[in-house]
Every structure is written in structure tokens, then in C-alpha cells.
Amino acid sequence: DILGYRIILPSLSCTGGSGACEDVKPFTPEKAKEIVMSLQQPAVFCNMVFDWPVLHWNAKYLSEVLDGRTIRFRMGMKKRDTAPQFETKCSYVEATLEEFLAWTSGQPTSVSGPFSCYDSSKYWAYADYKYIARIFEDKTEIFKDIMWSDFGFPGRNGKESTLWIGSAGANTPCHLDSYGCNLVLQIQGRKRWHLFPPSNTTCLYPTRIPYEESSIFSKVNVVNPDLRHYPQFRKAQAHVVTLNPGQVLFVPRHWWHYVESVDPITVSINSWIELDADHKARVEEAITRTVVCAIKSAENPSQLDAWLNPTEVEATSHEINLQYLNGAISAYLEYQTVTVSEDRDPSTHGTEKEASSCKRRKIQVNTKPEDYKSGTQEADFTVVKAKKLEKIPFGVHLIPVLPQSQEASSVGAGAVESDSRDLLSENEGGHFGKSRCTGKQSVMSNDCETLADQTDSDSTANSSQMAISTNDLLDCLVNPQVISLVAGLLLERERV
Missing domain, CATH: 2.60.120.650 (Cupin)
Incomplete structure (x- = not known):
């Protein structure tokens, strides 16, 4: 069984008792x-x-x-x-x-x-x-x-x-x-x-x-x-x-x-x-959002599957997505400029911007808290410089x-x-002492009998008539390897 193994961990948590680790943590x-x-x-x-x-x-x-x-x-x-x-x-x-x-x-x-x-x-x-x-x-x-x-x-x-x-x-x-x-x-x-x-x-x-x-x-x-x-x-x-x-x-x-x-x-x-590495990742995410929203929005509305995860309130417009893409590219290039400057001037290496820990950073109008893992909308990012152990x-x-x-x-x-x-x-x-968005989704239901037996999202109403579906096409277009290549080409254009 390829999944028939796991690591077994010791229970070593200190809970304020008389153990030796009561006041001392193993790592600073x-x-x-x-x-x-x-x-x-x-x-x-x-x-x-x-x-x-x-x-x-x-x-x-x-x-x-x-x-x-x-x-x-x-x-x-x-x-x-x-x-x-x-x-x-x-x-x-x-x-x-x-x-x-x-x-x-x-x-x-x-x-x-x-x-x-x-x-x-x-x-x-x-x-x-x-x-x-x-x-x-x-x-x-x-x-x-x-x-x-x-x-x-x-x-x-x-x-x-x-x-x-x-x-x-x-x-x-x-x-x-x-x-x-x-x-x-x-x-x-x-x-x-x-x-x-x-x-x-x-x-x-x-x-x-x-x-x-x-x-x-x-x-x-x-x-x-x-x-x-x-x-x-x-x-x-x-x-x-x-x-x-x-x-x-x-x-x-x-x-x-x-x-x-x-x-x-x-x-x-x-x-x-x-x-x-998040700087380039945000460019890649912006490209992905632009492609997915453009292609899925072009489908016949009567054939649309539930393609947006409940974390996404709505499909953003092409104009907004391009703003997001341009903002992500600008932030990446600014970061590259700052990094080069710091490499030339070692005295600046110890400075870090305020941490924001935002897993998502959507650059769009009326952004809601659900668009973030946490943090703020600013286009600056924490630059972590830790030496390799x-x-x-x-x-x-x-x-x-x-x-x-x-x-x-x-x-x-x-x-x-x-x-x-x-x-x-x-x-x-027996215990120690990605909310998702509040926007109403078409996939939400409190009906007892409508839950789990839906068909795979790769299938469409016309799947029997078409060999290639929209989702099949997207799986190729926004494959991580393809998006990484496109991001590299875009960034190279902007550097020239």
C-alpha cells in the first residue's frame, strides 16, 4: 500500500508541570x-x-x-x-x-x-x-x-x-x-x-x-x-x-x-x-486568474459548472485582472531593484519591512477580508534574510x-x-485547554439530499459530444509549468 506508512511522533508537550522544559524552550x-x-x-x-x-x-x-x-x-x-x-x-x-x-x-x-x-x-x-x-x-x-x-x-x-x-x-x-x-x-x-x-x-x-x-x-x-x-x-x-x-x-x-x-x-x-519567492508567485497567480476568468466567462452560461471555489466571491473582470497582473509585475520589479541595491550596500541587509503574512494579495476594487489569509493590501512584501543552517x-x-x-x-x-x-x-x-467568504454561492445548499453525488467538475453537459472540454483546455493552459514559463517571458519583456 503506497500510503500505508506514517511517522509516529512522541507526545512531548509541556503543560506547565514540573518537567525540565517548564521554563526553557529548545530553540530561541x-x-x-x-x-x-x-x-x-x-x-x-x-x-x-x-x-x-x-x-x-x-x-x-x-x-x-x-x-x-x-x-x-x-x-x-x-x-x-x-x-x-x-x-x-x-x-x-x-x-x-x-x-x-x-x-x-x-x-x-x-x-x-x-x-x-x-x-x-x-x-x-x-x-x-x-x-x-x-x-x-x-x-x-x-x-x-x-x-x-x-x-x-x-x-x-x-x-x-x-x-x-x-x-x-x-x-x-x-x-x-x-x-x-x-x-x-x-x-x-x-x-x-x-x-x-x-x-x-x-x-x-x-x-x-x-x-x-x-x-x-x-x-x-x-x-x-x-x-x-x-x-x-x-x-x-x-x-x-x-x-x-x-x-x-x-x-x-x-x-x-x-x-x-x-x-x-x-x-x-x-x-x-x-x-x-512570493513575488514571482503573485505574477503567476495573476496570469492564472486572467486566463481562467476569461475562458470560463466565455462559456455558455447554461453550461457553466461550479468552477469558483467558495473562497472566491465572484469572477473578476478582465480589466480588474489586468490591473492585478500589472500591479504584481511592478511589485516584483521593484523588489528586484531593492534586492540589487541591498546587495551593493551590505549595510541595508538587516532592514525588513513590516510583516504582513498575506497568503493572498488580490489587487482589486472593494477587496474583502476573505481575499486574504491575513494582513494588508499594500504592494510591499517582507524580505526575509536568514542564513542557511x-x-x-x-x-x-x-x-x-x-x-x-x-x-x-x-x-x-x-x-x-x-x-x-x-x-x-x-x-x-481529552483535549488541551483558506471564515470562507460570506457571499452567497450557487454551490451552497442546505438541502439534505443534494450533497455529495455530483459529477466531476471536468464533465459538462456536452461531454458526450465534445472530446475536449473547457476544463481540459484550462488544465493545459494554466498548468504550473506553463504559467511559470509565461511569467518568465512577461518579466523578461518588462526588464528590457
Whole structure:
């Protein structure tokens, strides 16, 4: 079984007890940042967040803090189809966390609520991609519960973070993020991560339909692959890890990932870290948006599939997309000029612009908070200059996530079985103490019977009459390799 392996991590989280690591963290902020900026593979940090107040953010606590405020949940089926369960194939409900907790526990009070159409034994619910700065906009003091400064990013806290709350089985389709690298803190329950290196991109059959800026999806359901249609996936090299409460997963730039909640309730937070390479990535995203919107908008309206992911409120006009493209190119060229200047004048190397950690940076009119992972709209970017480490300090405090073939020699005797429920605290039921847009989507539905059995987005009403569909054409035109080449040609034109 090509996915029948995973890394087993020790539960080493300090919770303020009498352990030796009560007051001392294994890495200074400076060293942690060096590691993050140097690592080219996923790894798990242990014992770095034992004093963060956010460890008390279990679902029950968040329910009390939100005090009846509703949030949007994505509803999916607990089934193993060979096709990915994209967000365009899910239903959505507006509910409180109190109602979510009642539903997951099977309480009768949930029968008449917004989850009444969904049998919790057949469906999962996911309040994913919630911008903490937005859902707690009237409780800004709570931002300080999250201290990414311990990883060398001073000033970064909950304002630059995103919240994820799910039930067992809730998952994110396999994708890669166009921008930045990622730090993920598990707070309640466990999540299983399936990660694939950038070199596996062709094996994962990338697609931009459904379209979402900054996310490239895989056509493959990596936990139940259709190898007849996607035979190259046999060559993919999965790195699988179960993340426990108190552990922080580092996801390097352009690593593919599929994430699934293991326990009845999971809570996690993350923050995307901007990188120098994001400058060209924003040009590539602008090209992709321009091509996808132009071609999909030209289709017969009666034949349009659900091509926009729910994170995208609407298809932007060609004029707006060209403004975005020109803005991204200008920002890239400005960055190149500044970099050359800094290389000539070493005294400027220590200066950094204020961090914004924005995974998306849409340059368009009336941009909403949902258009961002976090941060602001300015066209400037943080320039991170971290020296390469001579040797990554892997050990009990920094555990690499490797394939099965490398697991034994790399993890060694220090790794102990940690995939059991006894790793979790007995308090609060065994837990430590990309919202998606609010715009109404044609794919949203609260109808109990309309959820999961839709046809693949590659199919159209005329698929029997046409050998090549619009989506087939787009898969080739906006393939990451093609877009990278086009971006290079455009930037070369502007340099002349």
C-alpha cells in the first residue's frame, strides 16, 4: 500500500508541570526562524508552545467566547470515493459552536437546529479557514494568546492567523499553496497530514478547477486514488504524520498536503509566512486568474459548472485582472531593484519591512477580508534574510516527517508510539485547554439530499459530444509549468 506508512511522533508537550522544559524552550526565536527559513522538508516542533494561552482554545472555550455568534460550516460525506470531495461539492450551514458540539455528541437538542438534515454518522462538518482577526474583531485582546514571536516573527499573533474547527473525517482536498510556508499548531484532537514534495507535482495531476487564488488542487484523492485514471500517482512519495495537541507542523513552500481530522473534534490554528519567492508567485497567480476568468466567462452560461471555489466571491473582470497582473509585475520589479541595491550596500541587509503574512494579495476594487489569509493590501512584501543552517538540529524537539523507507534511520529510538488517545489530556474530553467568504454561492445548499453525488467538475453537459472540454483546455493552459514559463517571458519583456 503506497500510503500505508506514517511517522509516529512522541507526545512531548509541556503543560506547565514540573518537567525540565517548564521554563526553557529548545530553540530561541532566532534559531527557530533559521530552521523555518532553511528547512526544505516538513518537520514537527515539540515543546515550543507550552506557555501559549491559545492551548486553552478548545471548541467548548471558543463557544463561550463567541457567545452565540454563528459561523459557516462546510458539510461533507464520510465516504471514500476515488474523486476528491472539492468544496464546490459540499453544502454549507450557518451555526453556533454550541450547536456544532451538540451535533457531534448526538444530543437530541441538535435535531431541530441547522444540522438537523445531517446524520453525524454519515457527515462531517468543518469550520475551516476562519480569519481570527475577523471572527474576534470585537475581542482583539485574544490575539495575544498566539505568540508566533517564539518562532522568530515578532509582532505576529492571532491577527495574522487562521482558525480551523472540524469533526471526525473533516478534510481539505490535496493542494499546494502558491505563497509562503506554513506553521500549524494543533490545539484539540489530532489531524493526519499527507504531504508530498514539489517534485511530485506531475504525479498529483494539478488542476485550477475549482479555481481559488493561491491554491492548486490535485485531481487525485490521495487516500483512495484512482490509479487507472492517474497512474503516475504510483510514483508519488507520501510523507504522513499525525499531529497531536501542542505540536507545531512546519509545511515548506509548495509542498502538497491533504489534511483530515482524526478525532471527534479538532481545533488548530496556522499562519502563513511570506517568502521572497512570493513575488514571482503573485505574477503567476495573476496570469492564472486572467486566463481562467476569461475562458470560463466565455462559456455558455447554461453550461457553466461550479468552477469558483467558495473562497472566491465572484469572477473578476478582465480589466480588474489586468490591473492585478500589472500591479504584481511592478511589485516584483521593484523588489528586484531593492534586492540589487541591498546587495551593493551590505549595510541595508538587516532592514525588513513590516510583516504582513498575506497568503493572498488580490489587487482589486472593494477587496474583502476573505481575499486574504491575513494582513494588508499594500504592494510591499517582507524580505526575509536568514542564513542557511550548516546542520538542521533534528531530535526529540524537531522531528522530520519522512517516508516510511527513511523512517527507521532518521527518527531512531527517540520516537515512541504516539498515535493513541492516551496522548491527549483527560480534561475537556481529552483535549488541551483558506471564515470562507460570506457571499452567497450557487454551490451552497442546505438541502439534505443534494450533497455529495455530483459529477466531476471536468464533465459538462456536452461531454458526450465534445472530446475536449473547457476544463481540459484550462488544465493545459494554466498548468504550473506553463504559467511559470509565461511569467518568465512577461518579466523578461518588462526588464528590457
